Structures are given as structure tokens and as C-alpha cells.
Amino acid sequence: MIQQLNGQEIEIRGKKLYVERYGDLDKPAILYLHGGPGEGCHDFSFHQAERLGKHFHLILIDQRGVCRSENIKKGEPFGFQDLIDDCEALREHLHIKKWSLIGHSFGGFLALAYVRQHPDSIEKVIFEGPTFDFERTSRSLIKKTAQLLKKYGKYELYEKGLLLAEGENYSIRELTEEYMKLSDELGEHRMEIYRHNHNNPTDYYSFYSEDEWDVFYDRSEHHYNVLREEGKIFDSLLNEIQYVKNPMLLIVGKYDACTCEKHFEVFERDAINGETFIFEESGHTPHYEEAERFKEVVIAYLQS
Incomplete structure (x- = not known):
């Protein structure tokens, strides 16, 4: 069994963050940044904690105000920069000299912003189905949603x-x-926008009751609404890729609409030290659609 220090509440910059840690603390550290905004780290923990925790010191968080982290109160100052500052403060709190990042979806947007501000704190960055430009991602998702609406x-x-x-x-x-x-018009078929392989779902209710999930949802919705009103999440970061010198890996599911062609094109053109990998049987979430293959790709890249 891997060493597990999960369910901790750690006060970071005056706010309690929910943190899970897996594996040998002396091994190379990875911070996982979830998507959303506001999704939480449940599904990554469910599928990858045991897999990656055998090889790394894996750290997962619910970002400020999300799910199991302390809620953001009405009128409390909060913005996108807080998420970056929380990551760096958590690294210092855990006495980690450098860590690598895995950023999924919006977490990829956050990871890119973080490495731009603190390149010396980060070894490598893995972007999993990222959005670097919300407008391009939204248009791509709308196209896929339209095709599914036609299908039904x-x-x-x-x-x-x-x-x-x-x-x-x-x-x-x-x-x-x-x-x-x-997307709501798709009803029970909505997850087909994101998921291609439906054989390995996350059992969310193995962790918490429906009432608890309702509380988590409300926290996350407020987190997202405040970020949306601030508007910084709508600034394109595509132009920032060219300035990152840290090694970066872009991994995308073949059927993922979030990381559209323009994302891929700019990354391949501009990344100074970038590589790409496509998961042939995945949509937006290779970390659970092809969980074992995802583990192998991450290990090979971070240990190379």
C-alpha cells in the first residue's frame, strides 16, 4: 500500500484548502490541478492516486472555495490570482523545492498561468485536455453539442x-x-460531449452522500460565478506558451472537443520544450477513460 495522507485541511493564505497526499514524500512531487472551474479532485484521486502514488509524491487539492475546501463567503475578495498564489504558498508550506504539474481542462489554464509566474518552482508541466482560450473551447464544445443534438x-x-x-x-x-x-438539452446524454470511453466511471457516492454533494456543488458554483464575473479566466493564454522554457507535455484524447485544433496548432508551433501525445480511446478525461495508459505516459515523461 502507498503512504496516504489524505483529507487534510491545510490553512493557506488565510483559507483552509482540502489536500490529499499519496506516496513516498521523498519521491518527485506532482501537484494535480482540477478543471471546472470548480470540479474538485475526486475523479483524479479515484483513478490515479494508487497508480501514480506508487511512483511519486502526489498532491491533489480542491482549489480555494471548491467542494471540500473552505467556502468563499459572499463579498469576500477572491480572484484568479488567488489560485496561483495558493499553489505557490502550498509548495512552500510543504517544503517542496520544485514540483511538476498535471493540469486538467481549466486546470491546464491555471497550470500555464502558474508556470509563467513561477518557472523556478516547477520541473515539468503536463496539460491534460487543457483550455488555454475559453472562447475557442466554447465554440468547439458548441459544435460537438450541436452534432449530438442532431444525433438525438x-x-x-x-x-x-x-x-x-x-x-x-x-x-x-x-x-x-x-x-x-x-448542453442541458442533451439530458442523460450530456456526458457524451466529454467522454468517449464510458467503461471506467467514477463512483462519487462511494465518498459522500447526496446531501454532502449538494453542499459541495453550491460552493463550487459560487467559486465559478465569482471568477466569471472577474473575467480573467476569459483572457486567452495561447500567446503565453511561447515564453515557457520548462518542459511541457500536451496530452489530448482523440475525441476531446475542449482542446480544439487551434490549441494544438499553437502548442506545436510555439512550445520551446514541448511534446504531444494523443490517447486514441479517450475524450476529455484520459486519466480515467484510459487510466492505466495515462499512468504509463505520465511516469515515462516525468522520469525521462
Whole structure:
């Protein structure tokens, strides 16, 4: 069994963060940054804690105000920079000289912003299905949603989706809001937007009751709403890739709509020290759609 120090609440910059740690503390450290904003680290822990914890000192957090971390109170100062500052303060608190990052989805956006500000704190960065530009990601997701609506016979919504995806008169906030409305129309089929391989789901209720999940959801929704109102998450970071000298690996599921072609194109063109890898049987979440292969790719890259 791997060493496990999970469920800790650690006060970082005046706020309690939920932190899980796995593996030998003397091994190379990895910080996992979840997506959303506001998703939490549950699914990565469920599928990868044992796998990666055998080889690394794996650290997972629910970001400030998310799920099991202390809630952000109404009117409390909070913004995107707090998430970056929390990461760096946590590294110092744990007395880790350098760590590597795995950033999934929005966590990839956060990881890129973090490595730009603190390159000397980070060894390598793995981006898993990242979004570096919310507008491009939203348009790509709307296109995929439209195709699924067509698949399930909702032709008027399919046409609406295509117009939204190509329309030039929509702000990024409008696009994200319209995407959420359209995706809700898929009902029980909504996860097909993200997931290609449905054979390895996360059992969320093995951890917490439905009432507890309702509390976590409310916290995360407030976290997201505050970040959305601030607006910094809508700034494109694609141009920042060219300035990162740290080794970076971009991993994408073949069927992932979040990391659109432009993301891939810019990364391959601009990354000074970048590599790419495609998971052939995954959508947006290779860490559980192809969990064993994901582990192998991460180990090979970080130990090379």
C-alpha cells in the first residue's frame, strides 16, 4: 500500500484548502490541478492516486472555495490570482523545492498561468485536455453539442448550435452561457460531449452522500460565478506558451472537443520544450477513460 495522507485541511493564505497526499514524500512531487472551474479532485484521486502514488509524491487539492475546501463567503475578495498564489504558498508550506504539474481542462489554464509566474518552482508541466482560450473551447464544445443534438433528433437546436459556434457577435460570456443551455438539452446524454470511453466511471457516492454533494456543488458554483464575473479566466493564454522554457507535455484524447485544433496548432508551433501525445480511446478525461495508459505516459515523461 502507498503512504496516504489524505483529507487534510491545510490553512493557506488565510483559507483552509482540502489536500490529499499519496506516496513516498521523498519521491518527485506532482501537484494535480482540477478543471471546472470548480470540479474538485475526486475523479483524479479515484483513478490515479494508487497508480501514480506508487511512483511519486502526489498532491491533489480542491482549489480555494471548491467542494471540500473552505467556502468563499459572499463579498469576500477572491480572484484568479488567488489560485496561483495558493499553489505557490502550498509548495512552500510543504517544503517542496520544485514540483511538476498535471493540469486538467481549466486546470491546464491555471497550470500555464502558474508556470509563467513561477518557472523556478516547477520541473515539468503536463496539460491534460487543457483550455488555454475559453472562447475557442466554447465554440468547439458548441459544435460537438450541436452534432449530438442532431444525433438525438433535435434538429432545430442543432441548427442553433451551428449558428452560435460560427457567430461573430457573441461575447465569450454569452457563448459560455449559451453552451450550458444547449448542453442541458442533451439530458442523460450530456456526458457524451466529454467522454468517449464510458467503461471506467467514477463512483462519487462511494465518498459522500447526496446531501454532502449538494453542499459541495453550491460552493463550487459560487467559486465559478465569482471568477466569471472577474473575467480573467476569459483572457486567452495561447500567446503565453511561447515564453515557457520548462518542459511541457500536451496530452489530448482523440475525441476531446475542449482542446480544439487551434490549441494544438499553437502548442506545436510555439512550445520551446514541448511534446504531444494523443490517447486514441479517450475524450476529455484520459486519466480515467484510459487510466492505466495515462499512468504509463505520465511516469515515462516525468522520469525521462
